[in-house]
Amino acid sequence: xxxxxxxxxxxxxxxxxxxxxxxxxxxxxxxxxxxxxxxxxxxxxxxxxxxxxxxxxxxxxxxxxxxxxxxxxxxxxxxxxxxxxxxxxxxxxxxxxxxxxxxxxxxxxxxxxxxxxxxxxxxxxxxxxxxxxxxxxxxxxxxxxxxxxxxxxxxxxxxxxxxxxxxxxxxxxxxxxxxxxxxxxxxxxxxxxxxxxxxxxxxxxxxxxxxxxxxxxxxxxxxxxxxxxxxxxxxxxxxxxxxxxxxxxxxxxxxxxxxxxxxxxxxxxxxxxxxxxxxxxxxxxxxxxxxxxxxxxxxxxxxxxxxxxxxxxxxxxxxxxxxx
Amino acid sequence: xxxxxxxxxxxxxxxxxxxxxxxxxxxxxxxxxxxxxxxxxxxxxxxxxxxxxxxxxxxxxxxxxxxxxxxxxxxxxxxxxxxxxxxxxxxxxxxxxxxxxxxxxxxxxxxxxxxxxxxxxxxxxxxxxxxxxxxxxxxxxxxxxxxxxxxxxxxxxxxxxxxxxxxxxxxxxxxxxxxxxxxxxxxxxxxxxxxxxxxxxxxxxxxxxxxxxxxxxxxxxxxxxxxxxxxxxxxxxxxxxxxxxxxxxxxx
Numbered sequence: 001x002x003x004x005x006x007x008x009x010x011x012x013x014x015x016x017x018x019x020x021x022x023x024x025x026x027x028x029x030x031x032x033x034x035x036x037x038x039x040x041x042x043x044x045x046x047x048x049x050x051x052x053x054x055x056x057x058x059x060x061x062x063x064x065x066x067x068x069x070x071x072x073x074x075x076x077x078x079x080x081x082x083x084x085x086x087x088x089x090x091x092x093x094x095x096x097x098x099x100x101x102x103x104x105x106x107x108x109x110x111x112x113x114x115x116x117x118x119x120x121x122x123x124x125x126x127x128x129x130x131x132x133x134x135x136x137x138x139x140x141x142x143x144x145x146x147x148x149x150x151x152x153x154x155x156x157x158x159x160x161x162x163x164x165x166x167x168x169x170x171x172x173x174x175x176x177x178x179x180x181x182x183x184x185x186x187x188x189x190x191x192x193x194x195x196x197x198x199x200x201x202x203x204x205x206x207x208x209x210x211x212x213x214x215x216x217x218x219x220x221x222x223x224x225x226x227x228x229x230x231x232x233x234x235x236x237x238x239x240x241x242x243x244x245x246x247x248x249x250x251x252x253x254x255x256x257x258x259x260x261x262x263x264x265x266x267x268x269x270x271x272x273x274x275x276x277x278x279x280x281x282x283x284x285x286x287x288x289x290x291x292x293x294x295x296x297x298x299x300x301x302x303x304x305x306x307x308x309x310x311x312x313x314x315x316x317x318x319x320x321x322x323x324x
Numbered sequence: 325x326x327x328x329x330x331x332x333x334x335x336x337x338x339x340x341x342x343x344x345x346x347x348x349x350x351x352x353x354x355x356x357x358x359x360x361x362x363x364x365x366x367x368x369x370x371x372x373x374x375x376x377x378x379x380x381x382x383x384x385x386x387x388x389x390x391x392x393x394x395x396x397x398x399x400x401x402x403x404x405x406x407x408x409x410x411x412x413x414x415x416x417x418x419x420x421x422x423x424x425x426x427x428x429x430x431x432x433x434x435x436x437x438x439x440x441x442x443x444x445x446x447x448x449x450x451x452x453x454x455x456x457x458x459x460x461x462x463x464x465x466x467x468x469x470x471x472x473x474x475x476x477x478x479x480x481x482x483x484x485x486x487x488x489x490x491x492x493x494x495x496x497x498x499x500x501x502x503x504x505x506x507x508x509x510x511x512x513x514x515x516x517x518x519x520x521x522x523x524x525x526x527x528x529x530x531x532x533x534x535x536x537x538x539x540x541x542x543x544x545x546x547x548x549x550x551x552x553x554x555x556x557x558x559x560x561x562x563x564x565x566x567x568x569x570x571x572x573x574x575x576x
Contacts, residue, residue, distance in 0.1 A: 004444060177442050182429040185418075185445035186436065189426050192415035199375070199413070200427050200486065201401040206436040 004180070009173050016169040020162045028157055032229065035161050037269050038168040039225035041262035044249045045175055046215030048303075051255035052179070053211060054191035055108070059116030060246045062100075062123050063093040063216035065238035067223025069133070072233040075142040082144035082163050086224045093220020094213050101212035105205045120238050127235035138234030141227045157229075164225050168262065171218060176258045178214070187211050248287075252294055254301020264302050326389040328353045328526035329374065329405070329494045334383035336369055336550075343369040344380065345550035351526045353493065356517070358537045358558070359530045361547030361571055367530045368410075370547070371496050375407045376400040388493060402434065404493035410502055410530075412483035416472035420463055420482055421446075423471055424454040424489065431490040453489065460519040461485040477504040477512055484516055488523065495520070497529035501536055509533065513540055534562070534572055546571055 023031055043064050050057055067089035074088055104115055128136050143156060144163075151159040178184045187207050189197060194204045227233045236242060245268070253264035271290060275283035298304055329351040336344040343366045351357055359367045372378040374385055376397040385393045392400050415423050428450045433439050458464045461481045466474050471482060480503060487495060500516060501509045517540055520527060531537050537544060537558065544561040546554040548570050554561045561567060 180444050181441050182439040182443055182445045183441040186426055186439055189415040192417050193413050196413040198397045199401055200430045201398045202430055202436045
């Protein structure tokens with residue numbers, strides 16, 4: 001078990017360093033897009049954990065937006081340390097997730113999805129009308145510093161990219177170990193049979209709230225990263241199309257991968273970037289067609305492609321206990 | 325003496341229909357008891373009340389001297405009263421081994437809040453316990469098959485196996501042989517009873533097949549219209565006239 005943890009951590013570290021080195025040689029717009037992918041990928045990672053339990057939140061923008069606003073508003077007070085701001089955003093969105101999770105854990109399927117959507121639209125409305133929080137114009141976010149180090153000029157984006165990589169890497173290691181853990185396995189079984197879990201002695205509600213808090217924390221961290229890289233936060237972060245985008249990417253990713261969450265986000269952002277430039281009036285159509293095809297041909301998303309390749313052949317199926 | 329399970333004066337009505345009408349039953353550790361009765365006689369209602377799925381309108385239930393009336397299923401489970409289901413309640417998308425690992429971790433760790441979010445669910449200790457159950461219930465060959473890939477009988481064994489891991493003091497099996505091919509029923513029950521032989525447990529099973537009842541039960545409790553019609557050693561109970569008339573259908 002310890003060796004699994006060590007290997008995964010080492011693998012993630014190697015990948016992070018490799019990407020950080022690679023990042024030094026790419027143009028700024030690619031670096032910016034990559035930072036965006038890391039931020040949004042974290043939100044998708046959280047949604048994947050919920051999807052493992054057959055729960056889809058159509059309002060993940062709420063926690064994304066909460067994290068971004070916590071980061072932005074605190075940075076307005078003159079605190080610009082990226083580590084501290086990210087920690088604060090994670091904590092804040094975890095608390096929001098816990099409070100709302102207590103209520104939402106009583107619901108399933110479309111009710112769960114729609115209550116999340118409704119709550120996120122309430123936050124959107126409140127932010128839109130709050131002049132002190134910038135109203136529809138939003139709030140500027142101060143350039144982040146790193147434990148006293150304040151990069152400037154060209155270095156600013158690169159250093160942030162490395163920071164975002166480290167945060168995403170650490171979160172991915174946690175998420176991977178989590179999915180293999182005692183808690184993670186119990187959570188994955190919620191979608192199959194809640195009755196059995198209760199009759200084994202586990203509270204399904206507790207499991208749902210626990211995963212919901214992790215998902216909202218990841219969304220809050222993603223929000224903080226997006227606030228820092230874009231330097232500006234607006235109420236649209238909580239708007240339903242933002243949440244819809246996350247669900248779109250989650251479907252593309254499939255529930256069972258860690259890297260696939262980031263991979264799917266990268267695919268999504270690339271399509272939007274390319275399509276947006278070449279067919280500015282109909283890029284949504286291309287995106288829609290792409291989703292349609294991906295659902296038809298890879299119903300379990302990108303992660304499903306890798307899973308299917310490893311799954312045991314069903315020819316070992318037993319006929320009954322006498323059949324040995 | 326502290327009984328494994330004791331029910332006193334249980335009553336439960338659904339829209340005026342008495343599903344349990346003054347049911348009092350005592351089960352001791354080590355006993356194998358069969359609950360029989362026609363459909364609607366109140367067997368499953370009794371099991372559902374004992375395991376916390378239904379709350380009795382009145383009456384008390386005790387396990388090892390402790391009152392469990394009206395507790396939640398998971399609280400009753402933690403006090404050592406476990407059950408299997410007529411339709412196996414297993415995790416279809418997980419392998420048999422993973423199914424058992426979920427149960428093993430509950431047996432080792434208890435409530436959800438004691439489960440670690442980082443420690444591997446398949447750690448050596450947990451895997452050993454899951455292995456032991458796989459062997460005891462003759463499920464080794466299917467350990468890597470998902471639960472929805474195996475036969476109904478195998479799924480039923482898994483269901484019973486999952487209920488057994490925490491070493492319950494009382495184990496309630498709701499129609500263990502329903503859905504098992506008729507020529508496999510004895511083999512199935514042999515596996516279950518052998519697996520439970522070393523446990524210090526009171527087993528109570530609902531059954532419609534009298535051959536199974538005769539072969540495996542020490543004692544029979546007969547339900548009829550929500551009441552206990554007969555309660556005694558298997559042959560004695562089955563030979564009572566009103567049991568033959570109302571339940572087994574072999575009227576003298």
